[in-house]
Amino acid sequence: MIQKKICMLGTSGVGKTSLVERFVNDSFSEKYLTTVGVRLSNKIVEIGEQAIELVLWDLNGEDKFQRVSTSYLRGASAYFLVIDGSRPATEETALVLHRRTRATIGDVPFIILLNKSDLSNEWEVSQEMLDRYDSNDWVARRTSARTGEGVQSAFQEIAQLALTSTLS
Amino acid sequence: MDVVLLERIDAGQFRPPTSAPAWFNAVFGEATSLSPIQPGRRSLFLGHFLEDAEVFWSAAQPEQWISSGTFNERLPDGGEKALEAIALVASGTPILLIKSPTTDHETVRDLLQKSRSQSIEYGRMIKEINKREVLLHCIVHDLSTPLAGVKGSLELMKADDLLLPDGARLQQIGMNQVLKMQNMIQEILHAFKAEVKGLVPTVIDRDAGPDALSCAREVTTALSGLARDVAVGLRVEEDASVQDFSVSADQSRLERVIFNLVDNAIRFAPPGSDVIVKVRSDGEWIEMRIEDAGPGVEPSLRPRLFQRFEQGDSGKGSAGLGLYFCRITVADWGGSIGYDDRPQGGASFWLKLPKPRT
Ligand SMILES: Nc1nc2c(ncn2[C@@H]2O[C@H](COP(=O)(O)OP(=O)(O)OP(=O)(O)O)[C@@H](O)[C@H]2O)c(=O)[nH]1
Numbered sequence: 194m195i196q197k198k199i200c201m202l203g204t205s206g207v208g209k210t211s212l213v214e215r216f217v218n219d220s221f222s223e224k225y226l227t228t229v230g231v232r233l234s235n236k237i238v239e240i241g242e243q244a245i246e247l248v249l250w251d252l253n254g255e256d257k258f259q260r261v262s263t264s265y266l267r268g269a270s271a272y273f274l275v276i277d278g279s280r281p282a283t284e285e286t287a288l289v290l291h292r293r294t295r296a297t298i299g300d301v302p303f304i305i306l307l308n309k310s311d312l313s314n315e316w317e318v319s320q321e322m323l324d325r326y327d328s329n330d331w332v333a334r335r336t337s338a339r340t341g342e343g344v345q346s347a348f349q350e351i352a353q354l355a356l357t358s359t360l361s
Numbered sequence: 362m363d364v365v366l367l368e369r370i371d372a373g374q375f376r377p378p379t380s381a382p383a384w385f386n387a388v389f390g391e392a393t394s395l396s397p398i399q400p401g402r403r404s405l406f407l408g409h410f411l412e413d414a415e416v417f418w419s420a421a422q423p424e425q426w427i428s429s430g431t432f433n434e435r436l437p438d439g440g441e442k443a444l445e446a447i448a449l450v451a452s453g454t455p456i457l458l459i460k461s462p463t464t465d466h467e468t469v470r471d472l473l474q475k476s477r478s479q480s481i482e483y484g485r486m487i488k489e490i491n492k493r494e495v496l497l498h499c500i501v502h503d504l505s506t507p508l509a510g511v512k513g514s515l516e517l518m519k520a521d522d523l524l525l526p527d528g529a530r531l532q533q534i535g536m537n538q539v540l541k542m543q544n545m546i547q548e549i550l551h552a553f554k555a556e557v558k559g560l561v562p563t564v565i566d567r568d569a570g571p572d573a574l575s576c577a578r579e580v581t582t583a584l585s586g587l588a589r590d591v592a593v594g595l596r597v598e599e600d601a602s603v604q605d606f607s608v609s610a611d612q613s614r615l616e617r618v619i620f621n622l623v624d625n626a627i628r629f630a631p632p633g634s635d636v637i638v639k640v641r642s643d644g645e646w647i648e649m650r651i652e653d654a655g656p657g658v659e660p661s662l663r664p665r666l667f668q669r670f671e672q673g674d675s676g677k678g679s680a681g682l683g684l685y686f687c688r689i690t691v692a693d694w695g696g697s698i699g700y701d702d703r704p705q706g707g708a709s710f711w712l713k714l715p716k717p718r719t
């Protein structure tokens with residue numbers, strides 16, 4: 194079976210682990226348990242007739258305490274840049290990671306996840322942010338690991354991207 | 362011991378360890394007989410690291426080693442084990458060590474957990490406090506201003522003898538209700554915080570006041586961290602010919618007003634650009650301008666910019682209530698607030714504050 198490596202990138206606490214948990218085990222925990230180092234999970238998805246095994250690399254969050262090592266990026270077919278929609282400052286780190294990833298493994302497809310969409314009172318994703326993604330032709334999706342909104346479809350979409358990018 | 366030493370036989374193949382702890386067998390499979398084991402097949406992460414290790418072993422010098430960094434493997438009982446792999450060469454033989462992470466893993470983990478939780482919690486708290494105080498101020502302002510009007514009218518009715526016999530009684534009832542409401546507002550304020558008690562139209566000293574320039578400096582210092590995080594320059598520019606920047610205002614609220622405007626400017630400023638706070642004198646006024654090189658305010662939004670609950674397109678930050686707060690606060694002191702486009706692009710918010718009477 195085809196295997197595709199997908200990295201979860203973002204600053205700490207944006208919900209990388211929670212998104213993987215929701216997608217792989219359909220579960221969610223309110224409790225915050227920070228990820229130290231790397232944790233791999235896998236799940237099979239189907240794209241049309243084809244079954245693909247996604248190997249999800251849940252990496253530690255990048256912040257002032259820890260960096261994401263570039264050696265973990267090698268071989269990735271696609272990646273998620275996860276932003277916490279209730280903390281617009283988390284976008285900055287996502288963009289730093291994006292630049293570092295491109296510098297390391299080149300032009301690999303990615304999807305921006307604006308996570309925690311269930312926190313509608315706290316939501317601070319501006320039209321300006323969305324317009325900026327649009328004008329760069331970046332794909333951005335709203336997700337909530339808590340309610341599950343947008344999660345399955347985002348992973349389905351990245352599987353599709355991972356598949357087509359390496360076919361060409 | 363929590364270290365397993367594996368001797369490399371061939372790419373991906375290792376001599377089975379003579380003895381191994383339970384976690385090793387759980388993660389990498391029970392080693393049987395003398396046939397080689399392939400731990401990289403059981404752990405995708407290790408498989409990935411072994412690619413690096415092969416490159417390293419092919420050219421390694423004695424005493425050199427590389428580490429995989431911490432990785433987490435699931436155990437059959439549902440738990441997890443944090444591990445680290447190290448590739449090195451001993452007496453010419455490539456060796457793979459698999460072990461618990463070097464530094465006291467639990468301690469590092471706990472420290473990271475605490476620091477991260479705290480820094481997220483702190484951000485949330487600041488946001489909450491600001492939101493609550495601004496909201497509270499607006500509510501109080503919106504309730505107490507018209508209430509003062511009602512009270513005034515009732516007083517006039519009585520004083521001017523406009524009342525029919527029954528009217529006097531009704532006027533008294535109305536008056537009692539007004540006083541009740543005013544007390545209630547005081548109680549709400551009291552319930553929240555001692556500091557915000559003074560929020561109802563402030564009585565300020567018209568003859569002396571805080572220094573607008575130091576307030577601006579105070580705020581830019583407080584916000585310098587945020588600005589640095591988003592790569593925005595932040596500075597104060599004052600008119601050097603002016604000796605005295607004092608204004609007739611309340612210092613902590615003036616700082617909050619400036620804070621709101623500068624915080625907004627930083628949010629909208631593109632990375633690499635500058636946010637500038639300009640302070641100068643203009644006749645009876647001290648004028649302050651907060652300028653950024655962001656997208657500016659859309660013409661369609663301007664007429665309602667300083668009104669309640671206007672927030673651009675679900676804009677960044679909580680500009681809406683913030684600007685409303687700024688306007689009513691500055692207006693209380695007899696000052697004014699406004700918006701201009703910057704000629705070279707970007708937004709310029711200005712404040713005009715009355716100088717103290719001399
Ligand atoms: N309301 C809400 N909370 C979420 C969502 N996703 C994650 N969280 C919470 O946010 C916190 C952090 O989630 P994690 O998944 O651990 O974040 P992470 O990005 O893996 O963090 P690090 O491992 O430290 O980098 C936890 O308390 C989660 O419960 C979401 O969609 N909505």
Ligand SMILES: [Mg+2]
Binds near residue numbers: 209210226228254
């Ligand atoms: Mg995590």
